[in-house]
Amino acid sequence: MISDKMQKALNDQINAELFSSYLYLSMAAYFEAENWSGFAAWMKVQSGEEYGHAMKFFKYINDVDGKVTLAAIEKPKAEWKSPQEAFEEAHKHELFITDCINKLVTLAIQENDYATNLMLNYFVNEQVEEVANAVQIANKFKHIGDNKSSLFFLDRELGMRVK
Numbered sequence: 671m672i673s674d675k676m677q678k679a680l681n682d683q684i685n686a687e688l689f690s691s692y693l694y695l696s697m698a699a700y701f702e703a704e705n706w707s708g709f710a711a712w713m714k715v716q717s718g719e720e721y722g723h724a725m726k727f728f729k730y731i732n733d734v735d736g737k738v739t740l741a742a743i744e745k746p747k748a749e750w751k752s753p754q755e756a757f758e759e760a761h762k763h764e765l766f767i768t769d770c771i772n773k774l775v776t777l778a779i780q781e782n783d784y785a786t787n788l789m790l791n792y793f794v795n796e797q798v799e800e801v802a803n804a805v806q807i808a809n810k811f812k813h814i815g816d817n818k819s820s821l822f823f824l825d826r827e828l829g830m831r832v833k
């Protein structure tokens with residue numbers, strides 16, 4: 671069993687994860703249009719990962735006999751000034767998602783909901799990795815600056831991501 675409050679918060683997180691998927695897909699579309707195929711490929715993999723996160727919450731709510739309720743997904747931004755700006759926004763977004771996960775953990779503790787707290791452990795760890803990846807890429811962009819050939823090299827490197 672799960673409390674109504676916890677169920678609502680987990681449903682909200684499904685929406686946040688689906689928005690993340692949508693945001694990264696929008697970044698992929700922007701990169702495709704700008705012919706940055708490697709950055710686009712990286713974002714498509716990331717978008718799929720976010721869909722997977724949403725589905726983990728979806729499954730968990732059903733596993734504890736709750737009810738999944740889907741809400742409208744906010745329209746994502748479609749344009750960025752540069753690849754660097756898009757990846758910096760991705761970093762900022764991951765910090766926001768980490769905050770959402772931390773708030774869910776706080777709520778699970780307040781509600782004495784041990785099962786949900788345990789399930790959220792996966793996401794606490796996952797966010798450490800998500801933020802670390804985003805920081806690493808954002809820092810690479812900072813090092814590169816306006817160096818076009820390094821930017822092409824990074825595009826190729828990120829395009830090799832498969833999962």
Ligand code: FEO
Pocket residue numbers: 687690719720723764767800
């Ligand atoms: Fe599902 Fe990137 O957090």
